[in-house]
Amino acid sequence: MTEKTWQKGLKWLLGVWLTGVTAAALLWAPPAAGFQGDSFRIVFFHVPQAWVAVLAFCVNLVASLRYLRGRRPLDDARATAAARLGLLFAILATITGSIFAKIEWGMFWNWDPRETSIVILLLIYAAYFALRQAVADEERRGALAAAYAIFAFVTMPFLIFVVPRVYASLHPNLVEAARGTVRFKMDPHMRMVLLAALVGFSGLFTWLYTLEVRVARLVAARRAQEEA
Amino acid sequence: MQRSSLLAESLAILGKEVASELRRRVALNAIGLFAVTTLVAVAYQIGPYGLAEQDRPFLLSALLWIILFFAATAGLARVFVKEEDAHTAKALRLAARPLAVLYGKLLFNLVLLLALEVIIVPLYCALMGFAVRSVAGLILVMAAGGAAFAVTSTFVAAIIARASGSNALFAILALPLLLPLLVAVIAGTRAAAGSMELAAVLPALRAIVSLGGVTMVTAVFLFPVVWRD
Amino acid sequence: MVLNARVLVVRFRDVSKRFGGQKVLAGVSGELRPGRVLVVAGPNGSGKSTLLNILAGLLRPSRGEVTYAEDERVLSAEEWFPNLGVAAPDMALYDELSALENLQLFARLRGVSGHDHASLLLELGLAAAHHHKALGAFSSGMKQRVKLAQAVLHRPPVLLLDEPSANLDEDGHQRVVRLVTRMRPATALVVATNDPREMAWGDATIELAG
Numbered sequence: 001m002t003e004k005t006w007q008k009g010l011k012w013l014l015g016v017w018l019t020g021v022t023a024a025a026l027l028w029a030p031p032a033a034g035f036q037g038d039s040f041r042i043v044f045f046h047v048p049q050a051w052v053a054v055l056a057f058c059v060n061l062v063a064s065l066r067y068l069r070g071r072r073p074l075d076d077a078r079a080t081a082a083a084r085l086g087l088l089f090a091i092l093a094t095i096t097g098s099i100f101a102k103i104e105w106g107m108f109w110n111w112d113p114r115e116t117s118i119v120i121l122l123l124i125y126a127a128y129f130a131l132r133q134a135v136a137d138e139e140r141r142g143a144l145a146a147a148y149a150i151f152a153f154v155t156m157p158f159l160i161f162v163v164p165r166v167y168a169s170l171h172p173n174l175v176e177a178a179r180g181t182v183r184f185k186m187d188p189h190m191r192m193v194l195l196a197a198l199v200g201f202s203g204l205f206t207w208l209y210t211l212e213v214r215v216a217r218l219v220a221a222r223r224a225q226e227e228a
Numbered sequence: 229m230q231r232s233s234l235l236a237e238s239l240a241i242l243g244k245e246v247a248s249e250l251r252r253r254v255a256l257n258a259i260g261l262f263a264v265t266t267l268v269a270v271a272y273q274i275g276p277y278g279l280a281e282q283d284r285p286f287l288l289s290a291l292l293w294i295i296l297f298f299a300a301t302a303g304l305a306r307v308f309v310k311e312e313d314a315h316t317a318k319a320l321r322l323a324a325r326p327l328a329v330l331y332g333k334l335l336f337n338l339v340l341l342l343a344l345e346v347i348i349v350p351l352y353c354a355l356m357g358f359a360v361r362s363v364a365g366l367i368l369v370m371a372a373g374g375a376a377f378a379v380t381s382t383f384v385a386a387i388i389a390r391a392s393g394s395n396a397l398f399a400i401l402a403l404p405l406l407l408p409l410l411v412a413v414i415a416g417t418r419a420a421a422g423s424m425e426l427a428a429v430l431p432a433l434r435a436i437v438s439l440g441g442v443t444m445v446t447a448v449f450l451f452p453v454v455w456r457d
Numbered sequence: 458m459v460l461n462a463r464v465l466v467v468r469f470r471d472v473s474k475r476f477g478g479q480k481v482l483a484g485v486s487g488e489l490r491p492g493r494v495l496v497v498a499g500p501n502g503s504g505k506s507t508l509l510n511i512l513a514g515l516l517r518p519s520r521g522e523v524t525y526a527e528d529e530r531v532l533s534a535e536e537w538f539p540n541l542g543v544a545a546p547d548m549a550l551y552d553e554l555s556a557l558e559n560l561q562l563f564a565r566l567r568g569v570s571g572h573d574h575a576s577l578l579l580e581l582g583l584a585a586a587h588h589h590k591a592l593g594a595f596s597s598g599m600k601q602r603v604k605l606a607q608a609v610l611h612r613p614p615v616l617l618l619d620e621p622s623a624n625l626d627e628d629g630h631q632r633v634v635r636l637v638t639r640m641r642p643a644t645a646l647v648v649a650t651n652d653p654r655e656m657a658w659g660d661a662t663i664e665l666a667g
Contacts (some may be wrong), residue, residue, distance in 0.1 A: 068453055071517075116407075123404035130400050134392035137476065139517055143457045144387050147450045148401060151383060154446045158408040158439050227475075232568035240565040248553040251591075315549040319607065321515065322543055323566040325535075456534070457517075 039103040048201035049093035056086030064146035076142035077216030087125035241332025255303035263299035276357025289417035308389035326452040338378040365420035365429040373413035376440030472521035489645035496659030503665035505649035542613035552593035597624040
């Protein structure tokens with residue numbers, strides 16, 4: 001299963017794009033008001049990482065639903081690949097968010113609604129893999145993991161929308177601090193770089209995901225050969 | 229071949245669970261002892277005077293739900309895990325409709341949880357000096373919160389029973405899903421403690437009921453897959 | 458005695474099962490019809506129980522398929538489970554409940570009423586003194602009798618028996634023979650066994666290699 005030319009081309013374009021985005025993020029984007037020094041630059045990486053973590057969850061949902069419908073091992077492999085990447089980017093988002101919090105507010109962790117949501121997503125991914133590891137039978141493993149992922153996905157909107165609202169009533173002082181980030185006026189340059197970063201990271205996810213799925217396909221083909 | 233109704237089957241399973249539990253009392257003991265021990269530990273350490281006045285409403289609400297939460301995880305998974313451990317699941321799988329199994333066992337877990345709340349909450353309020361202004365509001369939050377809790381816990385229990393069945397796995401899988409609910413019930417309890425108005429608990433209650441409803445519908449769709457696979 | 462008169466046919470084609478790297482069943486085929494007894498024979502670990510679990514619909518085959526058809530209409534899993542009676546070593550009944558309570562529970566779940574469970578237990582050799590005792594106190598032979606009762610109380614058109622005489626003395630075995638004879642005309646029977654006495658019941662035999 002070799003790469004086609006257009007796929008190779010896209011891959012190189014992705015590389016160039018991300019290099020450009022990184023350079024722009026680190027060198028070109030002008031500082032935003034209200035941030036300590038250069039800390040705002042983390043936003044260009046943190047936000048896309050969080051976005052990819054959520055995107056991966058959506059991809060996992062679709063693959064899980066498809067697996068339950070048709071029980072194709074490839075759909076299970078897709079779900080696992082998406083979850084693996086989701087876990088990675090959720091960890092990255094948590095770390096970059098934590099660094100940002102330390103610089104901005106002096107504490108590594110604040111439990112503001114956004115931070116809490118990304119941690120819960122991280123825990124869901126970790127739980128997903130803990131479950132997979134605990135099941136020996138392949139078909140059952142895929143089905144149970146898919147069921148858990150779908151169930152977890154359904155609670156997500158509550159994470160993103162309800163928790164912050166209810167949270168505000170519990171931690172008013174912390175929300176003030178968090179509001180500072182949400183309401184900042186984004187310089188048009190900054191917005192451009194952020195958008196470009198979002199596109200770039202999505203591309204990165206797509207590339208890594210496609211790679212993992214391709215490997216899974218090869219493994220399945222080899223297994224079918226051995227059985228025949 | 230004539231079949232019984234879903235309701236009759238669910239009630240038959242609920243009856244079986246209650247009868248089994250009353251005779252062996254494993255889950256009751258686990259949950260009850262866990263709750264009482266934790267409560268005594270907290271009451272001893274903190275008691276009615278151990279918290280600053282402005283922190284009391286939030287912290288007391290949070291502590292109560294943490295006690296309930298951990299006590300519940302000690303026993304809620306049992307309803308499915310013991311079927312797999314004792315190898316009785318196979319006969320049940322063949323004889324009963326999947327949804328009857330879900331409803332029967334869900335109702336059982338709900339009864340367990342509500343019984344836990346009825347015993348622990350008054351005890352907690354007395355020992356910790358937790359003055360709740362709106363008792364009706366508290367009852368609503370406890371009932372709705374308990375129901376939503378039971379739905380998620382029962383579904384996760386069904387999943388882990390088909391995996392390794394360990395309580396650790398149950399906690400790992402259930403915790404992330406229960407956190408939003410935990411936030412909502414703590415907020416609701418705090419609102420009931422702070423105000424005599426029933427309306428104060430409404431925002432939290434809305435969140436709890438919608439979370440419970442959504443998870444219930446999803447569980448109904450997914451349970452047959454988990455149970456029969 | 459009223460017998461079940463519907464024609465239920467079970468066809469299985471090229472059924473294989475692998476667990477991880479281990480192939481347990483390879484390309485087994487056959488058909489079950491009322492009045493016929495299919496014996497599945499083979500040494501321990503040859504996949505007899507696995508095949509029965511697949512025929513019951515409790516396990517998915519890695520390859521091949523199992524079809525249940527009633528008067529030539531294909532049934533879904535929801536529809537065929539009520540038509541099954543199963544007794545197997547990897548299956549247990551509720552230890553905290555008595556023999557009668559167990560049978561009453563399964564009768565309620567299956568929607569059968571008015572049957573005399575006590576007579577069925579007596580027929581299978583469980584003395585009346587034990588009917589109200591919790592299963593936890595029973596010997597394995599006594600539990601086996603209750604298990605068999607549970608398998609037949611709803612008069613299923615398809616009966617899957619995995620080692621039915623296991624743990625039973627000679628008297629118990631004879632009662633199983635009488636039960637099989639009684640059920641045979643209206644039932645498609647599968648018996649997984651190593652016991653030569655049981656193997657003799659078969660109209661057809663599937664030999665599984667170890």
